[in-house]
Each structure stands twice: as C-alpha cells, then as structure tokens.
Amino acid sequence: MFPTPIERTQPRTRFAYKVFLPIALILWLLPLLGVALTSVKPAADLDSGNYFGAPSRIAIENYWLVFKNSNIGYYFWNSIKVTVPSVLVSIGLSLLAGFALATYSFRSNLIIFFMIVAGNYVPYQILAIPVRDLPININLYDTTLGLALTHIAFQTGFCTLFMRNFIKALPNALIESARVEGVSEWRIFCYIVVPLVRPAIAALSVLIFTFVWNEYFWATIMSQSVDVRPVTAGINELSGEWKARWELISAASILTAAPPVLMFFLMQKHFIAGLALGATKG
Amino acid sequence: MAKVKLSGIRKSFGQSEVIKGIDLEIPAGSFCAFVGPSGCGKSTLLRMIAGLEDITHGSLEIGGQEMIDVAPAKRGVAMVFQSYALYPHMTVAENVTFGLRMANHPKRDTEQRCLEAARMLKLEELLDRKPSQLSGGQRQRVAIGRAIVRNPDVFLFDEPLSNLDAALRVEMRAEITRLHAKLDATMLYVTHDQVEAMTMADMIVVLDKGMIEQVGSPLGLYHEPNTLFVARFIGSPRMNTFSVNLCDAGDGNVSCMLPGGSSIQLDGSSLRTGKATFGIRPEHLDVVADGHLQGKAVLCERLGSETMLHVDIGLADPITVKADGLTNVTEGDAVGLKLNPKACHLFGPDDRRVRSGSLQ
Ligand SMILES: Nc1ncnc2c1ncn2[C@@H]1O[C@H](COP(=O)(O)OP(=O)(O)O)[C@@H](O)[C@H]1O
Ligand SMILES: [Mg+2]
Numbered sequence: 001m002f003p004t005p006i007e008r009t010q011p012r013t014r015f016a017y018k019v020f021l022p023i024a025l026i027l028w029l030l031p032l033l034g035v036a037l038t039s040v041k042p043a044a045d046l047d048s049g050n051y052f053g054a055p056s057r058i059a060i061e062n063y064w065l066v067f068k069n070s071n072i073g074y075y076f077w078n079s080i081k082v083t084v085p086s087v088l089v090s091i092g093l094s095l096l097a098g099f100a101l102a103t104y105s106f107r108s109n110l111i112i113f114f115m116i117v118a119g120n121y122v123p124y125q126i127l128a129i130p131v132r133d134l135p136i137n138i139n140l141y142d143t144t145l146g147l148a149l150t151h152i153a154f155q156t157g158f159c160t161l162f163m164r165n166f167i168k169a170l171p172n173a174l175i176e177s178a179r180v181e182g183v184s185e186w187r188i189f190c191y192i193v194v195p196l197v198r199p200a201i202a203a204l205s206v207l208i209f210t211f212v213w214n215e216y217f218w219a220t221i222m223s224q225s226v227d228v229r230p231v232t233a234g235i236n237e238l239s240g241e242w243k244a245r246w247e248l249i250s251a252a253s254i255l256t257a258a259p260p261v262l263m264f265f266l267m268q269k270h271f272i273a274g275l276a277l278g279a280t281k282g
Numbered sequence: 283m284a285k286v287k288l289s290g291i292r293k294s295f296g297q298s299e300v301i302k303g304i305d306l307e308i309p310a311g312s313f314c315a316f317v318g319p320s321g322c323g324k325s326t327l328l329r330m331i332a333g334l335e336d337i338t339h340g341s342l343e344i345g346g347q348e349m350i351d352v353a354p355a356k357r358g359v360a361m362v363f364q365s366y367a368l369y370p371h372m373t374v375a376e377n378v379t380f381g382l383r384m385a386n387h388p389k390r391d392t393e394q395r396c397l398e399a400a401r402m403l404k405l406e407e408l409l410d411r412k413p414s415q416l417s418g419g420q421r422q423r424v425a426i427g428r429a430i431v432r433n434p435d436v437f438l439f440d441e442p443l444s445n446l447d448a449a450l451r452v453e454m455r456a457e458i459t460r461l462h463a464k465l466d467a468t469m470l471y472v473t474h475d476q477v478e479a480m481t482m483a484d485m486i487v488v489l490d491k492g493m494i495e496q497v498g499s500p501l502g503l504y505h506e507p508n509t510l511f512v513a514r515f516i517g518s519p520r521m522n523t524f525s526v527n528l529c530d531a532g533d534g535n536v537s538c539m540l541p542g543g544s545s546i547q548l549d550g551s552s553l554r555t556g557k558a559t560f561g562i563r564p565e566h567l568d569v570v571a572d573g574h575l576q577g578k579a580v581l582c583e584r585l586g587s588e589t590m591l592h593v594d595i596g597l598a599d600p601i602t603v604k605a606d607g608l609t610n611v612t613e614g615d616a617v618g619l620k621l622n623p624k625a626c627h628l629f630g631p632d633d634r635r636v637r638s639g640s641l642q
Contacts, residue, residue, distance in 0.1 A: 171365060171367065173363045173364075173365045173367035174367050174369060176361075176363070177361065177363055177367040177428075178380070178381070178384075179334065179354050179355070180332055180333070180355065180359065180360065180361045181355060181360075181380065181384070181432065182354070182355025182356070182381060182385055183355075183380070183381060183384040184384075187384050191380075191384070192369060195371045196369075196370065196371060
C-alpha cells in the first residue's frame with residue numbers, strides 16, 4: 001500500500017514523524033494562531049504588556065468594536081464589489097478564449113497562447129505607473145470599476161492558460177460528435193464544454209476570488225476614497241487610527257481572511273473531478 | 283438511403299499526403315467496409331465524408347449532391363465514434379436526443395424517436411442512467427442510438443467495436459448487421475479487423491497507404507485478391523507466401539520451382555518465366571505422407587475444431603497449415619504438404635496478381 005501506513009514503518013521513521021510533524025504544524029500555524037489569540041484579548045492585556053501570553057478573558061466584543069470604530073464595514077462591501085465581478089468576468093472571458101484556443105486551429109493560435117502564457121511572467125509591479133496613469137486619463141481612477149478592470153486584465157491571462165489546457169483535455173470526439181449532429185458552436189460551448197469543465201470553473205473561482213480579495217498592491221495604488229478602498233487596504237488604515245489597538249487589527253484580519261475560506265468550503269463539492277471519465281472509453 | 287460517390291479525393295496534412303486519390307462509388311443501401319492497417323487513412327476518409335475534415339482535393343457526392351461546401355449536419359450523415367463520445371453529464375435519453383433538442387425538433391417526435399431507438403437497441407431500462415453507469419456494450423448501443431434518431435441517409439462507423447471484448451464484439455456485429463437490414467440505410471464502416479469486414483459488409487474497400495488496393499465482395503476479395511497486399515490482409519490465418527521461379531511448361535502451363543526442390547504445374551498464369559510470389563491459404567494445404575512440400579512441424583495450435591500447424595519448410599518463416607482438429611501430427615514430426623493447384627495464387631514482381639487460385 002502507498003504510502004506505507006506510519007504504524008508499519010521502522011521505529012526510527014515513526015519517531016521522526018512524531019517529533020517533526022507537530023513542529024512543522026506549529027511553525028506553519030503560528031502566525032495565524034498569534035493573530036487569532038490577539039484578536040480575542042481585551043485591550044488591557046496588550047496595554048499591560050501581555051503580548052504573547054494567554055488572554056485574561058475572551059474579549060469577543062473586539063469583533064463588533066472593529067465595525068463600530070472604523071470604516072471596515074464599507075471596506076468589506078467595497079471588496080465584494082470589486083472581487084465578485086472580477087471573478088465572474090475573468091472566468092467568463094477565459095472560458096471563451098480557452099475554448100477558442102483549445103478547439104480551433106487558426107494560424108495565430110499558438111502565438112496568442114504563448115503570448116498569454118508569457119504575460120503571466122511579467123512582474124506586475126513594473127507596470128504600476130502606466131496602469132495607474134491609464135485610469136486617471138479615462139476618469140476611472142479611484143473607482144470600483146477601475147479597480148475591477150485592472151484585476152480582470154491581470155487575472156484573465158492566467159485563467160485562460162488554465163481553461164485552455166483543461167478544455168484541450170476533453171475528448172475531441174465529444175465536440176466533433178455534436179458538430180456532426182448540427183449543434184452550433186455556441187451551443188456546444190454552453191451545453192457540453194461548460195458543464196464538463198465545471199470542476200475547473202469551481203477551482204479557478206476560488207483561486208481568483210482569493211487572489212483578488214487578498215490583493216494589496218493594486219488596492220493601495222488604485223483606490224483612495226472610503227467608497228472604493230477594499231478591506232486589505234482598509235486594514236492598513238486601521239493601524240494609523242489606533243496606534244496600539246492590535247486586538248482590533250487582529251479581529252479585522254481574521255474577518256478579512258474568512259471569505260476566501262468560506263468560498264472554498266462552498267465550492268468544495270464542485271471540485272470532485274472525474275466527471276469526464278467514463279465519457280469515452282469502455 | 284443514399285449513394286455515396288467519391289471522385290479523386292485527396293487529403294494532405296501540411297506537407298504529408300494521407301489520402302492519395304480515391305475514386306469510389308458506394309451504392310445506396312449497401313454496407314461498405316473500409317479495411318486496412320492502422321494509419322492507412324481510413325478514419326481520415328470517413329471524417330472527410332462526415333465533414334469533420336476539409337477535403338484538400340476532389341469531389342464528394344451524397345445522394346447525388348455535391349457536399350464539399352455543405353456543413354456536417356446538412357449532409358444527412360450520422361457518425362458513431364470509436365470512443366463512443368457520449369456526453370458524460372447527460373443521461374442516456376438526453377444523449378440520444380441531444381442533437382434533436384438542439385435543433386428544436388418537435389418534442390413529441392423527439393421522445394417518440396428516442397423510445398423507438400431504445401426499443402430497437404434494448405436500452406429501455408437504461409434511459410435514465412449516466413454513461414458512466416453503463417457497460418462498454420451498452421455505451422456502444424447508446425452511441426448507435428444517437429445516430430439512429432437522426433434518421434440519416436448514411437451511417438458512418440469508425441471502428442465502433444474495437445473497445446469491446448471479443449464475445450461482445452461478435453454480438454454487436456450481429457446487431458449492427460440486423461440494424462442495417464432493418465433501417466435500410468447506407469452504412470460505411472471503418473475497421474482494421476478483416477473479420478468484421480468479411481462478416482458484415484456486402485462491399486469491402488481495402489486501403490493501404492491512402493490508396494485503394496481493391497474493391498469487392500467479401501468472397502471476391504478472398505478468392506481473387508488483385509494484389510499481394512490484399513491476399514495477405516484478407517483471410518485468417520493469413521495466406522502463406524514465398525517466392526518461386528517460374529518456367530514455361532508449354533500448353534499454357536507454367537512450372538513453379540517450390541522450396542525443397544519439387545515443382546508444381548499451374549495453368550492460366552499470365553507471367554510465364556522469372557521470379558514470382560507464390561501464395562496459398564492455410565486451409566488449402568493438406569497433410570500427406572509425401573507431398574509437394576516437405577517440412578517439420580514446429581508448433582501445433584490445437585483449437586478443437588481445427589489444428590494450426592506451423593511447418594518449417596526451410597524458409598525464413600514457417601508456413602501455416604489448417605489441419606483437422608483430430609490430426610495426430612505433433613511438434614517435431616516430419617510432414618508432407620499437398621497443394622491444391624486450383625488454390626495456388628501467383629503474383630508478379632510488381633506484386634499484382636498473375637494467376638488467381640479461386641478454386642475454379
Ligand atoms: N490531424 C492530423 N494531422 C496530421 N496528421 C494526421 C492527422 N490525422 C491523421 N493524420 C495522419 O494521417 C494518417 C492516417 O490516419 P488515420 O486516418 O487516423 O488512420 P487509420 O484510421 O487508418 O488508422 C496517419 O499517418 C496519421 O498520422
Ligand atoms: Mg482510425
């Protein structure tokens with residue numbers, strides 16, 4: 001059996017496993033644990049220097065105090081307004097582009113595909129100035145639309161690469177057999193390709209949702225006003241408002257991290273791939 | 283039911299020419315099998331007829347109409363793929379009716395046709411299943427059902443049985459033959475398995491390297507192969523062939539020098555002297571004490587009804603003899619082989635037939 005169950009390995013391996021696994025886990029989770037712990041400490045604990053110890057009591061009220069004492073509610077809403085359209089549009093566009101690149105052989109097919117792949121390797125930081133100038137010139141600077149368009153532009157390339165390869169892996173005979181039956185290309189796309197790449201759509205949605213939601217660089221560059229700033233940039237502002245109120249910043253951070261995790265669990269059942277198996281072979 | 287006519291069909295993928303000029307007329311209602319070794323262009327030819335590949339050169343008529351610029355769906359053809367190509371996210375019924383539904387065909391009639399096809403193919407109980415819950419043979423039947431509901435003039439099959447196990451293949455062979463009789467449609471059937479072609483088709487097209495080697499009925503190809511390629515391809519186990527020297531024996535006869543020194547006189551050969559290839563099928567060799575050929579049995583495959591003897595007569599490869607199931611020859615025995623002169627084929631240096639061993 002692979003891997004060999006740990007109970008059946010040599011004593012030395014078993015010992016190493018028992019020692020190093022917890023250490024690795026703790027190292028891995030320590031920052032998160034630290035933030036979670038801080039987020040339920042009363043302000044008094046931090047004032048008296050209890051940074052690393054256990055909280056004197058569980059101060060769950062931090063989680064609503066942060067809403068009361070800051071604009072974080074707005075920031076959350078701003079994040080949703082940017083992230084959801086970004087995910088929908090990137091995935092929609094990449095499905096269309098991926099379908100074309102995977103199923104049609106036209107002369108520039110590979111060139112376009114390689115350009116999209118190459119584009120993913122350009123460090124986006126070097127584009128900061130022109131990408132900021134463009135929305136300023138067309139009056140989209142510091143708007144939700146401007147920020148969403150920026151994200152869409154940067155994410156669609158990666159999504160297309162992913163989708164193209166996923167659609168390419170579908171048995172070509174499925175598409176051809178529909179063509180012989182006289183089904184239009186658009187309907188083949190809607191009724192055959194999209195349902196069959198559902199696991200890819202789910203995985204990519206979660207990934208892009210997480211990317212865009214957690215994004216900090218463009219969020220700080222492209223937005224200033226309270227009506228536009230996403231929550232990642234908004235938290236940064238909190239540290240300026242209350243210099244020492246780390247318990248609120250921690251609570252805000254935990255809240256910010258929650259939606260991508262939630263997204264993952266919501267989409268989980270769609271990940272179950274293997275739907276295409278049994279499609280063609282006996 | 284429609285006739286299919288190919289004239290001067292050629293196909294190139296980039297620089298390489300895969301189909302090198304095919305002229306063929308398939309009568310309406312016939313069951314035509316394309317056979318040939320893997321890679322000879324059978325699938326490509328079928329896909330061109332279906333409209334899935336462009337035809338580089340030539341003309342294609344289905345039912346008397348030019349089809350080069352006609353979309354696949356408008357050609358009146360339905361194709362059954364080797365891989366079945368069932369949509370995994372749809373039930374059997376949805377799979378079968380997909381094309382009709384997408385064409386906004388009247389709902390009543392769609393259901394009617396679906397049920398009819400299901401009845402014909404014994405799929406009634408399976409209509410609500412997904413393809414992943416079906417066995418290979420059932421999937422194959424669904425794929426055929428999907429073709430039937432479209433009521434095509436021409437069915438195109440691309441090696442539909444090659445993913446099935448042997449027993450199921452025999453069963454499906456009979457089923458497809460039965461469908462052909464019932465549906466009264468033209469069927470074009472691609473296979474690399476000559477047994478399938480022989481048992482099902484009324485017309486066989488043997489292809490090699492993108493060209494037609496011979497067109498004929500199953501028995502026509504078996505008895506009178508035009509070329510060495512067809513002679514070896516049709517029939518199982520395949521025909522024994524070895525090279526011989528011919529010399530004129532007068533009276534219209536030629537004398538063939540056989541391996542081992544003896545000779546046999548044959549009539550009706552158009553080639554009188556020189557080198558030729560001699561061909562005789564395993565079933566036309568008789569084991570006798572003292573025959574035209576002498577050799578040693580190196581392998582006996584006992585199949586019950588018959589025994590396949592592999593006899594080393596001093597050539598590079600042993601020759602195959604189909605002997606009686608109860609033959610008492612065992613490995614290592616010396617055997618003599620008698621040739622039936624009526625069953626001896628001769629092929630000239632260009633591998634074309636110079637004498638046929640059609641048993642007549
Ligand atoms: N899309 C393609 N591009 C390039 N070559 C191809 C393509 N399809 C088939 N071929 C070539 O054409 C030849 C015939 O293929 P095919 O018709 O599939 O053979 P068969 O079905 O008789 O086994 C093969 O040599 C194959 O490599
Ligand atoms: Mg093939």
